[in-house]
Amino acid sequence: MDYILPKNRSKLFNVIFLTTFSLLPAAAFAQSESTGDSGLFSLPGILITITLLIVPVVAAIFLLVVKANALFKNIQNRKDSEEATRFAAYLKTLNVEQLEALQNDRLHQDYHLNNQELSGPFSPEDSKGLLSSVNERANIRFIEAKRKAIVRPGIDPALSRLILWFLGTATFWLVFGTSVGEYVGIKFVAPDVDQVSWLSFGRLRPVHTNAVFWGWSSLAMLGLGYYVVPRVSNIQIHSLKSGWWSLILINASVVLGTIALMAGINNGGGEYREYIWPIQLLFGIGLVITLVNYLRTVARRKTTEIYVSNWYIVAAVMFAIVISIVAYVPNFQNGLGETIIQGYYMHQGVGMWFMLFTLGLVYYYLPQQLNKPIYSYSLGILAFWSQIFFYTLIGTHHFVFSAIPWSLQTVAIVGSAGMVIPVVSGTTNFIMTFRGAWHKVAGSYTLPFFIVGIIFYFTGSLQGTAEAFRSTNLMWHFTDFTVAHSHLTMYGIIAFFLWGGIYAIVPRLTRQEPPQITVGIHFWMAFIGMMFYTIPLMWGGTMRGLMWMEGLPFIESVTMMAPYWLWRAIGGSLMWVSHLVFAYNMYRMINPRKTVNINDEAIKKLHSKDYELVDILDK
Amino acid sequence: MMDFFNDYRKLYLTALGLFVLLTILVAIMPAISNQNNNSPLPSEEPLSAAALEGKALYVANGCVACHTQQVRNLDMDKVWGKRPSIAADYADEQRTDLWRNTATLMGTERTGPDLADVGNRQPSAEWNLLHLYQPRAVVAESIMPAYPWLFEEKAELEEGDVEVPVPDAFRKGVKGRIVATKDALNLVAYLQSLKQAELPGSMAPPEFLYKREEKATATTGSGEDLGLDGAALYAANCQSCHQASGEGLKGAFPPLKGSQIVLDDNPEVLIDVVMNGYDARPEFASMPAIGTNMKLSAAEVAAIINHERSSWGNSARKVPEEEVQKIMDLLKQSAQK
Numbered sequence: 001m002d003y004i005l006p007k008n009r010s011k012l013f014n015v016i017f018l019t020t021f022s023l024l025p026a027a028a029f030a031q032s033e034s035t036g037d038s039g040l041f042s043l044p045g046i047l048i049t050i051t052l053l054i055v056p057v058v059a060a061i062f063l064l065v066v067k068a069n070a071l072f073k074n075i076q077n078r079k080d081s082e083e084a085t086r087f088a089a090y091l092k093t094l095n096v097e098q099l100e101a102l103q104n105d106r107l108h109q110d111y112h113l114n115n116q117e118l119s120g121p122f123s124p125e126d127s128k129g130l131l132s133s134v135n136e137r138a139n140i141r142f143i144e145a146k147r148k149a150i151v152r153p154g155i156d157p158a159l160s161r162l163i164l165w166f167l168g169t170a171t172f173w174l175v176f177g178t179s180v181g182e183y184v185g186i187k188f189v190a191p192d193v194d195q196v197s198w199l200s201f202g203r204l205r206p207v208h209t210n211a212v213f214w215g216w217s218s219l220a221m222l223g224l225g226y227y228v229v230p231r232v233s234n235i236q237i238h239s240l241k242s243g244w245w246s247l248i249l250i251n252a253s254v255v256l257g258t259i260a261l262m263a264g265i266n267n268g269g270g271e272y273r274e275y276i277w278p279i280q281l282l283f284g285i286g287l288v289i290t291l292v293n294y295l296r297t298v299a300r301r302k303t304t305e306i307y308v309s310n311w312y313i314v315a316a317v318m319f320a321i322v323i324s325i326v327a328y329v330p331n332f333q334n335g336l337g338e339t340i341i342q343g344y345y346m347h348q349g350v351g352m353w354f355m356l357f358t359l360g361l362v363y364y365y366l367p368q369q370l371n372k373p374i375y376s377y378s379l380g381i382l383a384f385w386s387q388i389f390f391y392t393l394i395g396t397h398h399f400v401f402s403a404i405p406w407s408l409q410t411v412a413i414v415g416s417a418g419m420v421i422p423v424v425s426g427t428t429n430f431i432m433t434f435r436g437a438w439h440k441v442a443g444s445y446t447l448p449f450f451i452v453g454i455i456f457y458f459t460g461s462l463q464g465t466a467e468a469f470r471s472t473n474l475m476w477h478f479t480d481f482t483v484a485h486s487h488l489t490m491y492g493i494i495a496f497f498l499w500g501g502i503y504a505i506v507p508r509l510t511r512q513e514p515p516q517i518t519v520g521i522h523f524w525m526a527f528i529g530m531m532f533y534t535i536p537l538m539w540g541g542t543m544r545g546l547m548w549m550e551g552l553p554f555i556e557s558v559t560m561m562a563p564y565w566l567w568r569a570i571g572g573s574l575m576w577v578s579h580l581v582f583a584y585n586m587y588r589m590i591n592p593r594k595t596v597n598i599n600d601e602a603i604k605k606l607h608s609k610d611y612e613l614v615d616i617l618d619k
Numbered sequence: 620m621m622d623f624f625n626d627y628r629k630l631y632l633t634a635l636g637l638f639v640l641l642t643i644l645v646a647i648m649p650a651i652s653n654q655n656n657n658s659p660l661p662s663e664e665p666l667s668a669a670a671l672e673g674k675a676l677y678v679a680n681g682c683v684a685c686h687t688q689q690v691r692n693l694d695m696d697k698v699w700g701k702r703p704s705i706a707a708d709y710a711d712e713q714r715t716d717l718w719r720n721t722a723t724l725m726g727t728e729r730t731g732p733d734l735a736d737v738g739n740r741q742p743s744a745e746w747n748l749l750h751l752y753q754p755r756a757v758v759a760e761s762i763m764p765a766y767p768w769l770f771e772e773k774a775e776l777e778e779g780d781v782e783v784p785v786p787d788a789f790r791k792g793v794k795g796r797i798v799a800t801k802d803a804l805n806l807v808a809y810l811q812s813l814k815q816a817e818l819p820g821s822m823a824p825p826e827f828l829y830k831r832e833e834k835a836t837a838t839t840g841s842g843e844d845l846g847l848d849g850a851a852l853y854a855a856n857c858q859s860c861h862q863a864s865g866e867g868l869k870g871a872f873p874p875l876k877g878s879q880i881v882l883d884d885n886p887e888v889l890i891d892v893v894m895n896g897y898d899a900r901p902e903f904a905s906m907p908a909i910g911t912n913m914k915l916s917a918a919e920v921a922a923i924i925n926h927e928r929s930s931w932g933n934s935a936r937k938v939p940e941e942e943v944q945k946i947m948d949l950l951k952q953s954a955q956k
Contacts, residue, residue, distance in 0.1 A: 187762075187764070188762055191754075191755075191761075191762045191763065191764055191765070192755070192765060195764075195765050195766075195767050195768070196768075197680075197766075197768045200680060200681075200764045200766070201681070201684065201685075201764045202680045202681025202682055202683075202684050202685070202764070203679075203680060203681050205681055205684045206681060206684070261681075264679035264680065265679070265718075266678050266679050266681065266719070267718075267719050267720050268678060268715060268719055268720035268721055268722040268723075269678050269681065269682075269683035269722050269724055269726075270720065270722075271727060273720070274681075276718050276719060277718070277720075278718070295627070295631070298627050299627055301627075304625055305624075305625055306624065306625065306627055306630060311630065311634075314631055315631065315634045315635075315638075318631065318634070318635050318638075319635075319638050322635070322638060322639060322642060326642060326646060326647065328720070330714050330720065330721075331651075332647055332650040332651045332654055333650070333654075333714065333720055333721045334654045334710075334712060334713055334714065334721055335653060335654055335657055335706070335709045335710040335711070335712050335721075335723070336650075336653040336654070336657065336706050336709050336710070336723070337650035337651065337653050337654035337721075338650075338709075338712065338720065338721040338722075338723045339709070339723050339725050340646060340649050340650040340653060341646055341647075341650050342723075342725075344642070344645065344646035348642075352638070384634075385637075388634060388637055388638055388641075389637070389641070392638060392641035392642060392645060393641065393645050395645065395646065396645075398727050399689075399725065401691035401692055401693050401696075401828075402689050402691060402704070402725060403689065403703070403704045403705050403706045403708065403709065404649075404653070404706070405649065405653070405706075408645070408649050411645060412645075474693060474695075474829055478687060478727070478728060478729035479729070480730075482727065482728065483728075548695045549695045549831065550831070551695065551698070551831060551851070552851065553851050553854035553855050553858075554698070554732050554855070555758060555760050555761070555854065555858075556854075558760055558761070558762060559760045565762075
């Protein structure tokens with residue numbers, strides 16, 4: 001079993017890092033040199049200071065240019081007025097003939113056609129309205145004009161209100177949760193930014209994770225689910241009232257959980273089950289209500305088959321209830337029992353709740369946005385069963401090399417390898433659905449979100465498989481590589497798919513499009529931000545693991561990480577700003593905007609009592 | 620086949636059944652079996668009342684977000700404990716109370732050091748309190764949060780008060796005396812209680828896997844230098860108190876730079892201090908028996924003291940490993956008498 005990492009291999013790693021990641025040269029050297037003399041530019045304080053210095057310098061340069069321009073204009077004006085005085089003096093010296101000649105010259109120069117030389121004085125017949133409806137106020141096209149959402153009939157306004165509330169509160173939790181995440185990320189660079197107990201790192205970290213899990217992702221999923229489940233069943237939702245109840249309960253759970261965690265009330269430190277049971281119970285009841293509602297809707301469906309989306313969605317809600325019960329029932333949680341259940345819970349939460357539900361949503365929204373059916377129904381079903389079979393096994397891969405039984409660790413690793421089957425079949429299915437419709441991507445503002453989601457569904461999930469093997473676990477476990485991985489998946493897959501779904505249906509529900517330019521800003525900032533967030537953490541995490549394996553002092557691996565943590569904070573800031581933009585887009589889609597249509601308004605005014613013209617019109 | 624799945628009851632019950640069955644197999648049954656078939660080692664001491672309170676604070680403040688409590692059976696984890704953690708180490712963990720679950724606190728992130736054996740590695744209460752008040756006062760590069768709210772400011776010390784000797788640079792305008800609250804003392808009591816229990820004589824510890832290639836193979840076999848890095852060993856075992864500069868911290872930890880004990884031609888006292896601790900000078904905190912706790916070998920002790928004797932302007936003769944071994948044997952004998 002003994003495995004010896006060849007020395008030259010770890011050297012090779014270092015060489016690769018040194019050459020490819022020369023953006024952070026000092027960081028790469030920090031591990032071989034002892035202390036002190038690592039480059040000045042790797043120090044976060046220096047980098048922040050430089051950035052802060054650059055801001056006023058740029059502002060100063062801008063002001064300087066404005067000032068110089070004004071000065072130049074001033075001089076030019078003075079010159080011109082001198083020139084004018086000289087010209088006036090010259091004109092005074094001219095005799096009458098010369099002046100007349102000049103006047104004639106001006107008349108000749110000013111002559112132009114009156115545009116009616118060919119048509120004559122009559123206005124043209126325009127029976128098809130081709131000439132009178134020319135839009136002369138077209139915007140300058142900085143961005144590609146995207147296809148607008150087609151309004152679909154038959155959406156119950158009451159259901160639409162419920163969905164919008166789900167999505168609206170989800171947006172709130174996204175902004176709140178990632179604000180906390182951003183702040184927590186800053187604490188890696190500036191640990192003394194505050195020293196308040198309620199805001200300390202250990203308390204805020206679970207606030208962040210739980211808010212984006214149960215607040216943002218879960219509420220957004222359920223909201224989008226309330227659209228899909230009745231639609232593919234070709235029937236109204238069973239009960240709107242219970243939908244409102246689950247909305248209220250889940251929101252209450254996240255509000256109370258957040259306050260409790262900040263106050264220091266924590267269930268036991270196990271990730272994602274930090275809420276104590278009375279609080280998580282509210283979430284659980286919300287899920288049970290939703291399950292009954294979805295099931296009753298599916299039971300009364302008007303279609304013979306149950307569309308594959310509803311396989312995934314209803315199963316995800318059932319499984320989430322099972323997972324919560326297993327996680328909170330106290331009968332088998334003593335000693336290592338707690339750890340085994342923890343491994344099971346945290347990974348089933350991710351894979352059987354978020355991933356399964358979101359895949360169900362994609363099976364509906366992706367074909368809808370491409371306006372063609374899903375490539376293969378059977379592949380979707382294969383992915384469904386294999387996901388259940390393999391994903392359930394992989395929980396304990398978070399505790400490889402720990403004291404839990406070796407055989408259980410092996411089962412988890414084998415299960416992780418088996419995940420290739422559902423991931424590859426799912427990805428193939430989605431990509432093949434795009435076949436022949438790639439041209440639609442450029443004209444759509446939702447499809448790019450789905451493409452990013454599909455790419456990370458493939459890479460992020462397989463990265464998880466790669467991390468589970470014993471040889472890689474050795475290097476990556478306990479490092480920030482895991483943090484990068486969880487963001488690639490929960491953000492790159494889940495959040496991007498949810499955004500795609502939200503941009504797909506909200507304009508259909510409200511008949512209001514988001515501004516395309518801000519959707520573009522949201523997409524690119526979120527995407528680029530995530531790259532800045534995850535890539536440095538993956539490099540840094542790998543280097544950290546290698547340093548540990550070489551037996552270097554632990555604190556050296558902390559100083560080595562500093563620039564990578566700074567990059568993470570920068571990427572996190574981009575992501576965070578993109579969420580503000582997304583919230584603005586939600587506002588623009590939901591809030592009715594009053595635009596004055598001159599014609600309609602004029603007619604309305606004519607009909608009001610202030611105008612006596614009404615009688616004239618009526619006659 | 621598709622007809623079967625067109626019945627929503629059959630479809631969802633099949634999926635649920637498969638999921639629940641697998642859940643029972645990979646989670647519930649192993650959990651029950653581990654809960655029932657492990658008991659704590661006979662040498663393990665149960666947590667004191669203070670340590671239990673401290674553990675609750677450890678959970679409440681989310682320390683597990685950055686600190687693991689598990690020594691994996693990997694060679695790289697040797698620095699965190701003398702043996703890999705085993706199921707029995709956690710067998711004692713019970714449900715906290717009606718509201719809160721068991722806190723095994725194994726953790727999944729190691730942003731900070733592992734704490735499974737920190738009670739042996741860093742048992743000094745003085746160090747722990749100062750470190751909690753402001754980690755950067757003792758470890759300049761640390762990014763751990765500071766916990767000043769576990770301390771209070773007092774004009775005069777009262778009986779039983781434990782004052783924390785915070786260096787001026789980190790007092791941030793606090794004029795009075797900085798005193799540890801009950802919470803801080805409880806938390807430190809918990810940290811001090813985190814020790815790997817001794818295995819019964821009959822039981823062999825699990826092996827550390829994935830062994831690192833010995834550096835010794837690279838040396839030419841001069842016999843004198845086994846390739847142990849004294850600076851690294853110093854950083855791992857001594858530096859958090861005596862600092863990288865060897866100057867210690869005024870009022871808390873004595874300097875090694877220019878120290879008579881360190882520079883003495885006869886290294887007996889120095890080795891005694893390293894192995895068995897020291898508490899002779901009231902102006903400084905007491906030093907724990909680091910060498911014995913960490914089971915340092917003669918080669919490691921030699922590397923550490925030779926690093927101390929030749930750094931920061933210190934220059935004393937190099938002590939060969941054989942001499943260290945001899946003194947260590949003598950110390951052991953005198954301790955047994």
